[in-house]
Amino acid sequence: MRWLSALLAGAVVGCAAQPATQDTSSKAAALPVALAAPYPSTYKPQPSAPTLIRGATVLTGTGQRLDDADVLIAEGRIRSVGRNLEAPADARIVEGKGRWVTPGLIDVHSHLGVYPSPQVRAHSDGNEATDPVTANVWAEHSVWPQDPGFTTARMGGITSMQILPGSANLIGGRSVVLKNVHATTYQGMKFPGAPQGLKMACGENPKRVYGSKEKFPSTRMGNVAGYRAQWVEAQEYMRDLAEYQRKADAGEKDAKPVKRDLRLDTLAGALKGEILVHQHCYRADEMAIVLDMADEFGYHVSAFHHATEAYKIANLLAEHKTCGAMWADWWGFKMESYDGIQENIALVDAAPGGCAIVHSDSEEGIQRLNQEAAKAMTSGRRAGLDIAPEHAIAWVTANAARALGILEQTGTLEPGKMADVVVWNHDPFSVYALTDLVFVDGVVQYDRSKRGSPESDFLLGQPAAPGVTP
Amino acid sequence: MIRLLTALAAFLLGGPTLAETVLIRNATVHTMADTGTLEGADILVRDGTIEAIGRALAAPAQARIIDAQERPVTPGFFGGLTHLGLEEIGLEPTAEDAALKLGTMRPEFDVALAFNPDSVAIGVSRVEGVTFAVIVPTAEAGSSKAPGGTIIAGQGSVVALNGGAATDSRALFLDFGADANELSGGSRAAQYMLLKQAFLEARTPKAVLPDDQRLLTPAGRQTLLDFIGGAGPFVFDVDRAADIRQVLAFARREKLRIALSGGAEAWRVASELAAARVPVILDGLEDLPLGLDSIGATLENAARLERAGVDVAFTMDSPEPHNVRKLRQTAGVAVAHGLPWDAALAGLTRVPAEIFGVADRFGTIERGHRANLVVWSGDPLEVTSFATHVFVDGVQQADRSRQTELRDRYLERVRAGTAR
Numbered sequence: 001m002r003w004l005s006a007l008l009a010g011a012v013v014g015c016a017a018q019p020a021t022q023d024t025s026s027k028a029a030a031l032p033v034a035l036a037a038p039y040p041s042t043y044k045p046q047p048s049a050p051t052l053i054r055g056a057t058v059l060t061g062t063g064q065r066l067d068d069a070d071v072l073i074a075e076g077r078i079r080s081v082g083r084n085l086e087a088p089a090d091a092r093i094v095e096g097k098g099r100w101v102t103p104g105l106i107d108v109h110s111h112l113g114v115y116p117s118p119q120v121r122a123h124s125d126g127n128e129a130t131d132p133v134t135a136n137v138w139a140e141h142s143v144w145p146q147d148p149g150f151t152t153a154r155m156g157g158i159t160s161m162q163i164l165p166g167s168a169n170l171i172g173g174r175s176v177v178l179k180n181v182h183a184t185t186y187q188g189m190k191f192p193g194a195p196q197g198l199k200m201a202c203g204e205n206p207k208r209v210y211g212s213k214e215k216f217p218s219t220r221m222g223n224v225a226g227y228r229a230q231w232v233e234a235q236e237y238m239r240d241l242a243e244y245q246r247k248a249d250a251g252e253k254d255a256k257p258v259k260r261d262l263r264l265d266t267l268a269g270a271l272k273g274e275i276l277v278h279q280h281c282y283r284a285d286e287m288a289i290v291l292d293m294a295d296e297f298g299y300h301v302s303a304f305h306h307a308t309e310a311y312k313i314a315n316l317l318a319e320h321k322t323c324g325a326m327w328a329d330w331w332g333f334k335m336e337s338y339d340g341i342q343e344n345i346a347l348v349d350a351a352p353g354g355c356a357i358v359h360s361d362s363e364e365g366i367q368r369l370n371q372e373a374a375k376a377m378t379s380g381r382r383a384g385l386d387i388a389p390e391h392a393i394a395w396v397t398a399n400a401a402r403a404l405g406i407l408e409q410t411g412t413l414e415p416g417k418m419a420d421v422v423v424w425n426h427d428p429f430s431v432y433a434l435t436d437l438v439f440v441d442g443v444v445q446y447d448r449s450k451r452g453s454p455e456s457d458f459l460l461g462q463p464a465a466p467g468v469t470p
Numbered sequence: 471m472i473r474l475l476t477a478l479a480a481f482l483l484g485g486p487t488l489a490e491t492v493l494i495r496n497a498t499v500h501t502m503a504d505t506g507t508l509e510g511a512d513i514l515v516r517d518g519t520i521e522a523i524g525r526a527l528a529a530p531a532q533a534r535i536i537d538a539q540e541r542p543v544t545p546g547f548f549g550g551l552t553h554l555g556l557e558e559i560g561l562e563p564t565a566e567d568a569a570l571k572l573g574t575m576r577p578e579f580d581v582a583l584a585f586n587p588d589s590v591a592i593g594v595s596r597v598e599g600v601t602f603a604v605i606v607p608t609a610e611a612g613s614s615k616a617p618g619g620t621i622i623a624g625q626g627s628v629v630a631l632n633g634g635a636a637t638d639s640r641a642l643f644l645d646f647g648a649d650a651n652e653l654s655g656g657s658r659a660a661q662y663m664l665l666k667q668a669f670l671e672a673r674t675p676k677a678v679l680p681d682d683q684r685l686l687t688p689a690g691r692q693t694l695l696d697f698i699g700g701a702g703p704f705v706f707d708v709d710r711a712a713d714i715r716q717v718l719a720f721a722r723r724e725k726l727r728i729a730l731s732g733g734a735e736a737w738r739v740a741s742e743l744a745a746a747r748v749p750v751i752l753d754g755l756e757d758l759p760l761g762l763d764s765i766g767a768t769l770e771n772a773a774r775l776e777r778a779g780v781d782v783a784f785t786m787d788s789p790e791p792h793n794v795r796k797l798r799q800t801a802g803v804a805v806a807h808g809l810p811w812d813a814a815l816a817g818l819t820r821v822p823a824e825i826f827g828v829a830d831r832f833g834t835i836e837r838g839h840r841a842n843l844v845v846w847s848g849d850p851l852e853v854t855s856f857a858t859h860v861f862v863d864g865v866q867q868a869d870r871s872r873q874t875e876l877r878d879r880y881l882e883r884v885r886a887g888t889a890r
Contacts, residue, residue, distance in 0.1 A: 117758040118765075148758055204561070288890075311880050316890035331873075332591060332792035333560035341873045347884050364755050371799065374853045382856060383881055431802030431853045459759065464711065464735060466757075466768035 039140065041190035043179055045441035050074040052087040053423060056096025061103040061397040061412035065390035071101055073419040076442035081413050099436065100428055102393055103413050104159025104180075104420030106400035107366045108278070108325045109305050109359035113163055113178075113186070114139055116147030117363060118458075127166035128173065132210050132217060133230055135198065136262035137173035139165045143186040148456040149363040150189075154180045154446050156367035157428075157435045159420040160191060162404055164305075167201035167280040168209040170217065170226045174266055175199055175278065177404055181440050182455050195405040197302070198270045200227065202281035202290065203336050224289060231297040234267035241268075276302040276405050278325075282336035284312035291320050303403040305359060307348075308340035314351035323355035323403045324348040327365070328372040328379075345373075345395060346380025346387060357403055358395045369396045374429035389429045418442075489864050491516045493529045494845065497538035500812075502545055502820040503834040513543065515841040518864030523837060536845065536859060544850050545819040545833050546601025546631075546842040546862065549794040550785030551643075551705075551731055551751060554603050555585045555592060555629060555636075557791050568789065569610045570624055573617025575668060577697070578689040579624030581607045582636035587629075591791045593871040596631040598795035599844040599857035602832045604822070605629050605636065606705075606789055609645045611652035621645050621653045621661050622668070625693070625702075628828050630842075632862035639827050641729075642697045646708040646717060648763045658713065662720060668694060669724060703727050703825060705751070709734040710763035718746050729825050731785060734764035737771045740778035749781035749825050754800035754809075756787060772817070773808030782813065783822040802851035814851060831863075840864060 051073040058066040058081060070085040071078070087093060114126035125142035128134040143163055153161065158180050165172035177194035178186070202223065211218030217226050240258045247255035269275035277294070281287045281304045294301050303323040304310060308331060310317060310324035317324055326348065331340025349356035358373045360366040377392040401411025410418045419442035425434050438446035459465050494513040501508065501523070512527040513520060529535060558565040567584035570576060585605055595603075606626035612618025621644055628639040645653060646661050654660040664685065670677065671686045672694035686694065697704060706717045709732045718739075721728045730736060733750040736743060743750065757769045768774075772782045784801050786793055801814040809817075823833025831840050841864040848855035860867045883889040 117760050118762050119760055314884045314889045315887050335559050341877050343877045350884050363758055371853050378854045432806045462765050464766035466766045
């Protein structure tokens with residue numbers, strides 16, 4: 001019966017996105033308090049010795065597969081990838097024979113921490129379902145760092161993830177991008193420098209949640225009117241701010257400061273491209289409407305999430321440089337997902353310029369994004385598309401990083417990037433593959449050969465906890 | 471010729487083809503029966519039945535030959551405990567028939583009567599190698615405005631995924647533990663209290679008189695009595711170790727044949743389950759304390775149970791019918807976490823067929839049995855493998871579904887650059 005609450009959480013709550021703003025650009029100064037990065041990240045990787053992974057099969061995330069190759073990690077960064085690399089004297093050597101190495105996996109759609117386990121009522125913190133527009137809320141202020149799901153996700157190779165508000169609302173709030181490291185506070189997990197996201201939602205969820213309360217919106221046309229009214233307000237807010245700034249700069253006496261508005265701060269950040277827009281949307285026709293709306297107000301949709309009909313408009317999405325973040329095989333759990341097909345991801349990928357991402361929206365799915373990618377790859381091949389693992393791995397690494405605005409820092413094994421690296425016991429495109437080692441910024445954050453006490457305080461000291469084999 | 475064309479048309483449009491004589495050559499046959507795994511074996515299917523299994527069988531004159539090229543053949547897979555054919559689309563009341571919300575205990579509620587063999591989800595699951603499943607009722611809590619269900623969700627039954635009606639095989643489904651607290655007045659202790667009274671009413675109808683204090687209707691009493699008498703298993707959905715012990719004690723007292731579903735903490739009670747010969751139908755992916763009854767959830771649940779001698783079958787935790795095809799992946803994950811491969815395959819074939827009393831038709835490949843089997847492109851538990859030939863009762867099923875139709879329509883558009 002747990003499935004019921006999970007289903008409702010997933011269906012009613014859906015998705016959202018709001019990474020933490022670490023904006024240091026001066027253009028933010030136009031805003032009253034500026035997006036000056038409050039609630040800053042306190043995450044600092046521990047110093048680590050260099051590591052040389054030797055003789056593995058390496059999928060770089062850039063489309064390359066290197067056999068019998070080495071990966072050298074130093075000072076928390078990828079130093080080099082290639083054959084017969086020289087190990088520094090103090091390097092830890094990881095024997096890679098028979099093993100596979102990939103970039104750390106990235107999930108662009110997670111509610112870990114905001115809908116944590118155990119899914120008790122007191123933990124339901126993912127949807128501020130009291131108003132259809134809550135652009136003022138930040139998902140990070142709901143994140144419970146003791147969610148045991150962070151640990152199990154890391155065991156599945158997840159090194160970064162976007163935590164989103166739910167999809168009950170037209171505009172659900174800001175998302176946060178986290179590094180998958182254990183910390184007592186969420187600030188200790190916050191991905192340094194990652195932009196925040198804005199979570200928006202199409203379709204059934206907002207109109208059901210509010211329509212059932214006899215409130216606006218109760219229809220899809222109501223949904224669209226609801227978003228547009230917000231963008232209009234945000235534009236006026238930005239004009240007022242600019243006008244104030246102009247007068248203040250000119251020393252005009254009637255320069256009157258604009259009252260700060262948390263909701264409009266967020267929306268203005270999205271219109272300026274500082275906050276990346278992630279929209280939960282299933283149907284092809286609705287996604288096309290949202291793309292037109294983005295043109296109307298001059299912003300960019302970073303990714304459509306769930307997007308079970310993305311395959312019907314794969315070329316349109318590619319032309320707009322908008323990614324599709326999708327499941328390998330979910331469908332039918334509500335009317336707007338009835339046309340989901342297993343080839344969705346492969347077809348979005350097949351459009352020239354297409355950007356396909358495998359996402360989870362699930363504390364279970366996030367543990368096996370590699371298998372989800374494998375299923376999507378297999379479905380594509382059955383349909384006659386030529387997809388190799390070295391290409392498909394980008395669906396859970398580089399493309400996800402791109403949609404989150406962190407591709408310059410992570411998502412591939414290119415030299416200079418954060419050493420977010422997974423060592424698999426064999427081909428990760430297999431149901432039998434397990435992670436042996438998970439590095440975040442060069443630090444081993446999971447080692448399958450070691451069993452310790454539970455990481456989550458919640459599981460500590462629980463007589464029923466499963467750590468020890470009876 | 472007309473017959474051939476009709477058959478061809480039926481095949482292309484997704485309907486089943488006519489029973490024909492088929493010889494599957496050179497397969498790795500996982501019989502899941504005493505004969506074990508046979509390499510390089512042939513299977514002869516005639517009149518819907520497996521007529522012979524062995525090496526280099528002679529091909530009858532009319533036989534269609536399928537060369538398996540040493541690839542695996544297994545019994546058709548189990549789809550778990552599911553709302554397949556009961557719930558076409560989630561969140562739509564007119565498309566859901568699995569939950570009775572009369573607020574009264576009605577073991578006579580039988581979801582087989584609602585089964586829709588034309589559900590799109592059936593074809594979608596069948597092309598992935600699923601040939602049988604158990605359709606189940608669900609108990610949902612009521613509210614101040616509307617009644618809900620009770621701890622006895624009702625009866626479910628085995629269905630074949632071939633467009634036919636539900637079979638006569640029945641099981642009774644009960645919800646226990648924290649998830650059912652709202653169905654039992656707020657305490658799991660009352661679940662035993664209510665069930666005990668229901669049993670008393672069924673066994674001694676004259677002993678319980680005042681109508682307003684009865685739990686069961688006459689039909690309900692008869693249904694319960696039938697199950698007490700062995701009409702089918704009682705399936706208890708329960709997770710916490712302490713609750714499992716209580717259920718085992720209840721079953722022992724009442725001399726019931728039971729199975730557990732869920733069973734997140736079943737590994738902690740493994741030796742008792744083995745001693746009582748109670749099988750567990752579990753979700754191989756459960757490893758988080760999703761509820762407080764599942765603190766002990768682990769991916770090693772299946773492996774630990776099997777090691778203790780408990781029969782394990784697989785289901786998804788959610789009966790939501792659209793992810794039935796994912797069940798074999800969960801079995802593969804259990805293998806990665808210590809379950810022997812053969813036991814995982816048994817959990818998708820023989821074990822569920824035995825639990826639900828259909829082992830003469832499903833779950834094994836044996837001479838004289840109906841031919842319910844699948845040819846796979848590779849390891850059937852592997853996420854990169856898929857079903858290439860699916861037989862239900864000796865009839866090869868079409869490799870089309872509504873989803874392949876959608877795929878083919880839009881694949882062309884993506885290729886042409888016109889998907890917009």
